[in-house]
Amino acid sequence: MSDTTIPLIAADGTPLKRKLAQSLMRSRARAFGLALPLLAFILVLFVYPIANFLTQAFYDARFATLMPGTTEVLKDWDAVSAPTEEMAAALVADLVVSKKEKTIGKVATRVNREMSGTRSLFTKTARSAKKLEAPYMEALIKKDKDWSDIEVWQAMKTASRVYTPAYLAAAVDLKMLADGSIVRQDEDRRIHVILFWRTLEISFLVTIFCFILGYPVAYMLSTLPARKSNLLLILVLLPFWTSLLVRTTAWIAMLQAQGVLNDLFVVFGLASDDDRFSLIYNKTGTLIAMTHILLPFMILPLYSVMKTIPPSYVRAAKSMGATNWTAFWRVYFPQSVPGIGAGALLVFILAIGYYITPALVGGQDGQMISNFIDFHMRKSLNWNLAAAMGLVMLVFVLFMFWIYDRIVGIDNMKLG
Amino acid sequence: MALDYTNNAFVRFDRVQKSYDGESLVVKDLNLDIPKGEFLTMLGPSGSGKTTCLMMLAGFETATHGEILLDGVSINNIPPHKRGIGMVFQNYALFPHMTVAENLLFPLEVRNMGKSEREAKVKRALDMVEMGDFGGRRPAQLSGGQQQRIALARALVFEPELVLMDEPLGALDKQLREKMQFEITRLAHNLGITVVYVTHDQTEALTMSDRVAVFNDGVIQQIDAPDVLYEQPKNSFVAQFIGENNTLEGVLEDIKDGVALVKLDNGDVIDAKPVNVSAKGDRTRVSIRPERVEFRKDRLKKGAHLLNAEVLEVIYMGDILRTRLNVAGNSEFIVKTRNAPDQTRLNAGEIIEIGWQPEDCRALDA
Incomplete structure (x- = not known):
């Protein structure tokens, strides 16, 4: 053969x-x-x-389509030497068109993102662009002396790139200069990296808490007779049948300064009435609420894996002289690892993208990356930055999968 | 090997009872002495209490009442891991995340044995079951028979004096099972260990054991060597459970010179050996093995009672012929005859006369 x-x-x-x-x-x-x-x-x-x-995280053709002439001329500019008359003429021509087609707002917003405070410069100049005459550079500066600032032109050059790493750079607290080099963001504007770290930290802690709370419960469920375990399983699943919003707001009632928990603390003398614990609208609140909400996602895979571990393994270990702890640690635990892997990965990945709960109970330091993505989607309307942050997250989660696969093995994961 | 049944029992069950729900007893007043070196099988239908007894001995179930002694010491309150009893489980319970060698090392590691000693013992145990080359494999890469051998080696590697086996051969096919039956008995006798073996397979029990304890309904019905059990069952449960058996029902007419006269329900009278019937007029169930039924008059004692029988069916099974008869209203009466050249072949529809030696026909409880 x-x-x-x-x-x-x-x-x-x-x-x-x-x-x-x-x-x-x-x-x-x-x-x-x-x-x-x-x-x-x-x-x-x-x-x-x-x-x-x-x-959109790296593709932005707005400036290039709305200001085609300027884009063309800026391409040849080295971003260091003084702006030329040719650039000024192209700009004025494009401004006239954009004023007529009412697209100047979009252009101004785009450049403003690269250099804040330039919005009005563009809208104002565009209003009277028709009347400007050659030499255009002088006319522009006469209209507003900000046009003599080279940084404005550099900002335009940056904005004119169709494929730009600027948003991705901004998502990780870097900034792209007009000459294409990338430097760190000014210290007082570095907020994203901290946010990514905090998101990771919260997700990690929530996963750990879910594991610590969920493992014994899953073990108990798997060892009880079917009738009792089914009843308890319903209790585990009960939160799934309640709206996420309701569960989160219930935690507000529980944890707030005048809430149930703090009242109990005061009654039992653990806290004084005028110095109550702040358990909500901060990281603590986010951690507590998210742990509660994500707990079933840890318990269910653990339970389904533990259910398949026959009790004879632990018995065999004990018959060979292993103490309860050794039997658990060397025989039972290794066989529950696929469940831990599945549960932890599930909880971690759900946690990393969590939105409603941190938004409601997170306060300032309990906000996560998704809350910022939401902010850029709905408030600042900087979709490109939102996309860039999303992309960074996605890459990171895929990276986590890869790490997981290297350490545990993805085929070693059991969801049931 | 001469076994000492009288004193110094190695394992002793002393009036042991077990109840799971507080309403019914799974094991009722069990008294059992197992001498050192004995191969004892607990045989019985499922739910008869045999596995519960084994689990109580291993320490995974606690006795509700009574004492279990190991080598003269009560082990009721000793946790399983301190009892030093080897155990082979029904589905082997080999740890799937460890290699074969790691599985065998496990009991030695938890005993904090030195590395070189550990490895020597594992090697010896693997060689003993002829699996020396398989140390690096995972249990999942082994066949059922190989897993069985490893499970056996693992239970023996730490040299326990008592090994418990819970239906260890249940998952193997017939041929492999017979081979392993032989190997387990050989190993047990060579090592001089005491084995308590649980099975519901009577062939296994008969071929392997020094003694067999037949369980039913939480009570040992009979405990005896295999041949005694088969040939001299003490009650109709044992007679029915061990081997094939023909029964006829009737009433005890008389006992004379150790021979009971039983009047069957159709009026025929037969001879039988009284076992647990005493008073005249008792209802009794007489039991006779299919191979002890004789239809050639020259082989029977003079004056033996004969019964008329109608041949219903002859089944050819190669080494033996199974003939189904209608005897005294029992149409499931089986006669087994050896397929020998001088054997008379019966034909369906024939009317013949059958009989037996009175000592082969046992009058038991109804």
Whole structure:
């Protein structure tokens, strides 16, 4: 069998491999056909919008399309020497068009992102651009002396790039200069990296807390007789049937300064009435509420894995002389690792993108990255930065998967 | 090996009772002495209490009442890991995340044994079950029979004096099972260990054991050597449970010179050996093994009572012939005859006369 080099031939003379592929073809096609609606659904409504949105993290053609002449001229400028008359002429021409087509607002917003305070410079100049005459540079400076500031022109050059690393840089507290070099953001404006770290820290702590609280519960569920364990499982699942919002607001009632928990502390003398614990609208609140909400995601995979570990393993270990602890640690625990892996990964990844709970109970220092993405989506309307932050998150989560795969092995994960 | 049944029992169950729910007893007043070096099998249908007894001995269940002694010491309050009893589980319970060698090292590591000693013992144990080359494999890479051997080696590697086996061969096919039956007995006798073996397979019990304890309903029905158990069952449960058996029901007419005269329900009278019937008029169930039924008059004693029987079916099984008869209203009466050249072949529909030696026919409780 091993020393045949001639490919095997089917009865009708075709190579066996091709014959096999042919015979499997139809059943594969049928299976694919069944999966097709879902695939189409996911592609159209999930993959495409997300991919499209994420491209905004590094693709921004607004300035380039609205100010084509200026973009063309700025391309040849070295961003160091003085702005030329040619640049000024192109700018004035583009401003006239953008005023007429009412797109000047978009242009001004775009440049303002690179250099704050330039919005009015653009809108004001565009209003009277028609009347400006050559030499245009002088006319511009006469209109507003800010046009003599080279930084304005540098900002325009940066904004004119269609593919730009500027947003991604901004998402990690870096800044791209007009000459294309990337430097660290000014110290007082570095907020994103701290936020990423905090998001990681909160996710990590929530995962740990869920594990510490969930492991014994899952163990108990898996060892109880079916009737009792099913009842308790319903209690574990109960939170799933309640709205996330309700559960979060319930925690507000529990944890706030005049809330149930603080009242109890005061009653038992653990805190004085005028110096109550601040358990909510900070990181503590986020941690408590998120741990509670994500706990079932840890318990369920753990439970389903523990359910498959026969009690005879621990018994065997004990019969061989292992103490309860050794039997647990060397025999039971290693076999529950696939459940821990699945649960931890699930909780961690859900936590890292958590939004509503930190938004409601997080206060200032309990905010997470998703809250900032939301801020840029709805308040500052800087979708490019939102996309860049999202992309950084996505890459990071994929990186975590990779690490997990290296350490635990993705095929070692059991969800049930 | 001469076993000492009288004193110094190695394992002793002393009036042991077990209840799980506080309402019914799973094990009722169990008294059992197992001498050192004995291979004792607990045999019984499921739910008869045999596994519970084993688990109590291992320490995974606590006795509700009574005492279990190991080498003269009460072990009721000793946790399982301090009892030093080896155990082979039904599904082997080999740790899937460890290699075969690591599985065997485990009991030695928890005993803090030195490294070189550990490895020597593992090697010896693996060689003993002829699995010396498999130390690096994972249990999942082994066949059922190989896993069984490893489980056995693991239970023996720390040299326990008592080894418990809970239906260890249940998952193997027939051929492998027979091979392992032989190997387990050989190992047990060579090592001189005491084995308590639980099974519901009577063939296994008969072929492997020094003594077999037949359990039913939480009570040991009979405990005896296999041949005694088979040939001299003490009650109708044991007669039914061990081997194949024909029963006829009737009333005790008389006992004369150790032979009971039983009047069957259809009026025929037969001879039997009284076992647990005494008073005239008692209802009794007589039991006779299929291979002890004789239909050739020259082999029977003069004056033996004969019964008319109608041949219903002859089943050819190669080494033996199984003939189904209708005897005294029992149409499931089986006769087994060796397929020998001089054997008379019966044909369906024939009317014959059958009989037996009175000592082979046992009058038991109804």
